[in-house]
Amino acid sequence: MKVKKFGGTSVGSAERIRNVGKLIADCKKDIVVLSAMSGTTNSLLEISGAIEECDRKRAADLIDSLHDKYKATIEDLYATEDSKAKASEILDSIFDELRMLKEKHFSVALEKEIVAKGEMMSTNLMNLHLQELGINSVLLPALDIVRIDVHGEPDEAYISNEAKKAIKEASDADLYITQGFICRNERGEIDNLQRGGSDYTASLLGALLGAEEIEIWTDIDGMHNNDPRFVEGTTPVHNLHFEEAAELAYFGAKILHPTCILPAREHNVPVRLLNTMDPSAEGTLIENKLEKNAIKAVAAKDNITAIKIKSGRMLLAYGFLKKVFEIFEKYETSIDMITTSEVGVSLTIDNEKNLARIESELSQLGTVTIDRDMVIICVVGDLEWTNKGFEAAALEALRNVPVRMISYGGSNYNISFLIKKEDKTKALRLLSYHLF
């Protein structure tokens, strides 16, 4: 059994839904996880925003225009009047609920209830489309299956039990369709796994049900070896270790949400990134396997602030780093990169919210210097320390770029450089030129 997730653009129109229908039509017993049609989640958030501003008229107009969009999709998607009638009935009732919700007082819980409708719509449309094609597809209700605990973390035991139960109850189905992103919380209220959370749903279900593979379908042919917005001629990376993929996702490769592959990694279920526009392309396979002696990819993370604390007292002193870290902990600011010397420490953050207070407390420990508008360039691959030449090759590529910090040895999979924003494109191109 495989879990196959299709994102918002992959189901973004009647034509795209039919296209996904073709891709999954003969997937026996697979679980298909869908996002909302592209644009819908944002529209629902806008509706909720209008309710928050007590602008009921605007909320009503926004609901009507979204409803019109879905009516047009239904007209376009189905061949028979019977299917159109069935789809209209389901969608009309979802929109009736939205119209009822818009009369309520705004709360975060209400917003979550509203935003959950997007995945309900897309999965119902797909389910009826498959049934029209003669496929016995069954909807698995994510709201009965996926639950998060008090800390917002998925309740894995519950999810595993409920998913198995729901599949057993519909054991004669050809395939299963379920909603990504949406869930309930520990109080039983409708909640979600945060923006982009459909990947997370797929990863959780695939991991907990012991799928043979988790497929994440988007509209690019996998993870590329550099950022195609800045570098020409990038190519897809066919194989990545989970750790390499995690570094890349964290350091800017937009294709996967960084936390989403965690369950797959823990349960050792491979994740394959595929392209709905080019289904036969190889894509990227992410698994617990490392290709030795290869640099795989480069990614950049913007809006980084570097902080240097220089102190004579650090020399031969213990407890200095602890004092530094405690200040960041106090102001709930996470540190990305860190380098040290005998007289000081440099580190980076990507959230300046509490910078002024952090700076003022740090200045009691030493002289503080701050550099804004920096970029972390992350080179990912087999960078185990006993290898020779790979870190040197990355450094050599950046020979003519001023480098503020270098971080190496924190994992076996990356070396990172901190540079000025102005040098980002040049650095990415140089790395591609010299490494690939």
Ligand code: ASP
């Ligand atoms: N529909 C949700 C969003 O737009 C979840 C997802 O697409 O993964 O964030």
Ligand code: MG
């Ligand atoms: Mg997405």
